[in-house]
Amino acid sequence: MLRLIAPLFAFAVVAAAPAPALADDYVLVIKEHRFQPAELTVPAGQRIKITIDNRDPTPEEFESHDLRREKIIPGHTKGTVWVGPLEPGAYGFYGEFHQDTAQGKLIAK
Amino acid sequence: MLGSALIVFREVLEAALIVAVVMGATRGVVGRGRWVSGGIAGGVLGAVVVAAFAGAIADAAQDRGQELLNAGVLLAAVAMLAWHNVWMSAHGRQLAAQMKQVGHDVSVGAKPLSALALVTLFAVLREGSETALFLYGLAASGAGHQSLLVGGVLGLAAGAALGVVIYRGLLAIPLGHFFTVTGWLVLLLAAGLAANAAGYLNQAGLVPALSSQVWNSAWLLRQDSWLGTLLHILVGYNDRPMGIQVVFYLVTLFSIYALMRLFGPARPGRPAPTAQSPA
Numbered sequence: 001m002l003r004l005i006a007p008l009f010a011f012a013v014v015a016a017a018p019a020p021a022l023a024d025d026y027v028l029v030i031k032e033h034r035f036q037p038a039e040l041t042v043p044a045g046q047r048i049k050i051t052i053d054n055r056d057p058t059p060e061e062f063e064s065h066d067l068r069r070e071k072i073i074p075g076h077t078k079g080t081v082w083v084g085p086l087e088p089g090a091y092g093f094y095g096e097f098h099q100d101t102a103q104g105k106l107i108a109k
Numbered sequence: 110m111l112g113s114a115l116i117v118f119r120e121v122l123e124a125a126l127i128v129a130v131v132m133g134a135t136r137g138v139v140g141r142g143r144w145v146s147g148g149i150a151g152g153v154l155g156a157v158v159v160a161a162f163a164g165a166i167a168d169a170a171q172d173r174g175q176e177l178l179n180a181g182v183l184l185a186a187v188a189m190l191a192w193h194n195v196w197m198s199a200h201g202r203q204l205a206a207q208m209k210q211v212g213h214d215v216s217v218g219a220k221p222l223s224a225l226a227l228v229t230l231f232a233v234l235r236e237g238s239e240t241a242l243f244l245y246g247l248a249a250s251g252a253g254h255q256s257l258l259v260g261g262v263l264g265l266a267a268g269a270a271l272g273v274v275i276y277r278g279l280l281a282i283p284l285g286h287f288f289t290v291t292g293w294l295v296l297l298l299a300a301g302l303a304a305n306a307a308g309y310l311n312q313a314g315l316v317p318a319l320s321s322q323v324w325n326s327a328w329l330l331r332q333d334s335w336l337g338t339l340l341h342i343l344v345g346y347n348d349r350p351m352g353i354q355v356v357f358y359l360v361t362l363f364s365i366y367a368l369m370r371l372f373g374p375a376r377p378g379r380p381a382p383t384a385q386s387p388a
Contacts, residue, residue: 057249058245058246058247058249059163059242059243059245059246060246061239061242061243065332065333065349068308068311068312068349068351069312070312071167071175071176071312072163072167072175072239072242073167074163074164074167074242075246075249077164077167077168079167079172079175080172081312082312082314085321086321087321096116096243097116097242097243097246097247100112
């Protein structure tokens with residue numbers, strides 16, 4: 001069955017050119033369950049690499065419904081999230097494990 | 110405590126709903142309880158391992174380990190659900206006829222059962238590892254262990270209870286239509302999981318978004334509302350899907366459907382024109 005189904009997905013994977021080429025690095029730091037900066041401005045219309053640096057000892061899940069991203073960042077580690085190309089606008093994100101404090105916004109200009 | 114209960118509930122809900130659908134789809138089959146509970150136990154074990162190695166997994170494959178693991182687990186579940194449905198399209202009518210005839214559970218080949226046991230294992234693994242990490246984080250940040258435990262248990266119990274309610278609801282469907290309905294449920298579930306996998310593959314930079322937002326139905330039903338969450342898990346509802354997710358959804362839906370038509374006489378959604386029960 002797997003052999004029958006796999007090619008159906010393979011076409012999509014093969015057809016994809018991994019976009020990350022030249023992109024600036026943006027950094028979000030998580031400290032005491034807060035994002036620093038809480039508002040990150042990035043250029044619109046291009047693929048952006050965001051490094052999330054979790055300096056808390058506890059894991060956090062970076063989640064954004066607006067950006068359709070979810071990624072767990074274990075304590076004292078860094079994680080990478082690619083977003084975009086984005087339309088200009090504001091995109092909310094939050095830390096799912098500490099939603100009361102970990103809130104932020106990505107501003108695409 | 111309520112916060113942790115709510116998060117655990119949301120995580121458990123997805124696994125519980127998938128287990129409910131699997132239990133429905135295997136109705137009447139001898140030994141399914143053992144297979145499904147084995148799947149759940151394996152999933153819990155796997156979840157703890159994944160949570161323990163979360164750091165190593167995240168670093169793997171050029172920081173794409175987590176996305177690839179999620180996508181892989183989801184696509185494996187899709188393949189298992191597809192296999193089950195194709196098998197059922199060939200044997201489902203016979204199964205229902207036998208159940209009616211003998212009035213109790215019947216023995217079938219263990220193959221489709223093992224596939225569905227794996228589906229429960231994957232569901233519990235994915236959701237369980239997040240829950241374990243979350244609870245570990247709470248414990249590490251000094252939340253009272255007792256309230257943590259109570260919250261976790263409450264969330265777990267509530268999620269499991271909702272799974273039971275959904276399963277009971279499924280059982281109310283008359284036997285004649287039962288496997289048609291569960292067949293559709295499994296089909297839509299598989300398509301939704303494939304769309305989720307597409308999201309992870311795009312996050313990993315392996316597939317293009319095609320369109321960052323095909324439609325926006327958040328005004329009608331927000332995906333993070335309770336109904337939206339429920340529909341997202343069961344049929345893959347997405348209020349702002351990427352193009353690639355729509356493609357994965359449709360390709361999965363139509364491929365499984367085509368395979369079901371190919372291998373089985375029965376069409377889901379329509380009773381068979383002539384019954385071939387081995388009476």
